[in-house]
Amino acid sequence: MANSSPLRIDVLTLFPEMFPGVLGSSILKRAAEPITHPADLTNVREPVVSYHVTNLRDYADNKHQKVDQPSFGGGPGMVIQCQPVWDAVQAVEAMDPRPTTRILLTPQGEPLTQPIVEQLAELPRLLMIAGHYEGIDERVIQKLAPIREISVGDYVLSGGELPAMTLIDAVVRLLPGTLGHQDSAHHDSFSPGSQRLLDHPHYTRPRTWEGIDAPEVLLSGDHAKIEAWRKEEARKRTEERRPDLLGDDPTA
Numbered sequence: 001m002a003n004s005s006p007l008r009i010d011v012l013t014l015f016p017e018m019f020p021g022v023l024g025s026s027i028l029k030r031a032a033e034p035i036t037h038p039a040d041l042t043n044v045r046e047p048v049v050s051y052h053v054t055n056l057r058d059y060a061d062n063k064h065q066k067v068d069q070p071s072f073g074g075g076p077g078m079v080i081q082c083q084p085v086w087d088a089v090q091a092v093e094a095m096d097p098r099p100t101t102r103i104l105l106t107p108q109g110e111p112l113t114q115p116i117v118e119q120l121a122e123l124p125r126l127l128m129i130a131g132h133y134e135g136i137d138e139r140v141i142q143k144l145a146p147i148r149e150i151s152v153g154d155y156v157l158s159g160g161e162l163p164a165m166t167l168i169d170a171v172v173r174l175l176p177g178t179l180g181h182q183d184s185a186h187h188d189s190f191s192p193g194s195q196r197l198l199d200h201p202h203y204t205r206p207r208t209w210e211g212i213d214a215p216e217v218l219l220s221g222d223h224a225k226i227e228a229w230r231k232e233e234a235r236k237r238t239e240e241r242r243p244d245l246l247g248d249d250p251t252a
């Protein structure tokens with residue numbers, strides 16, 4: 001069994017009920033369990049992650065558990081207040097002595113990339129704060145510095161819950177011991193093993209489907225040739241779809 005302690009991930013949210021389905025399925029579920037695969041109960045290791053989802057309303061200072069108020073200056077939409085966010089962060093951080101990296105999910109943050117995910121996967125604790133409505137009172141964000149503000153893309157979602165789950169999935173699949181074949185993450189698109197290009201196309205049985213053959217080279221058993229083919233396909237695909245990743249795109 002490995003003896004390093006599992007990554008602890010906390011999420012502060014107004015909608016904790018959104019999380020169990022995602023955190024309780026597939027790879028994210030398995031990573032939090034001591035068994036590496038349900039079919040092999042003898043294959044035991046420490047869980048590589050633990051999830052702790054906290055309802056911000058539990059830290060409301062009023063009996064109605066209200067945590068939002070209208071925006072100063074008017075306009076539509078509510079704003080999450082400072083006090084419940086601040087109190088929840090203090091309480092949750094006190095639950096484990098290891099240093100926490102605070103993350104606010106916001107469309108105004110740095111765009112999430114694979115290198116950021118790789119950095120976060122090296123840390124002992126992550127605390128993710130999911131906003132909702134118009135967002136969170138700016139003063140508590142200031143007071144929580146240093147805090148990393150991360151966006152999952154240039155579009156706006158109703159809340160930070162899906163972005164938090166996206167980030168959790170991206171991080172947890174990189175933790176040693178999560179994936180059966182560690183190499184598969186290393187060679188994915190944007191990853192070091194693919195030179196941060198797009199992945200090559202993949203094929204499986206049957207050999208011919210709807211009259212379309214899988215590339216012959218993949219069935220040749222010649223590993224050097226297969227490797228060369230995959231490298232070339234990855235390069236072509238990246239050139240067509242994401243020339244910016246090749247670093248020589250004049251429009252990037």
Ligand code: SAM
Nearest residue numbers: 105106107131135151152156157158159160163
């Ligand atoms: N008024 C905010 C703005 O225009 O920047 C948008 C608020 S959004 C409706 C509510 C919450 O969803 C945000 O506080 C944030 O937590 C989350 N959110 C929405 N889009 C996101 C994105 N692209 N990346 C990360 N979080 C996002």
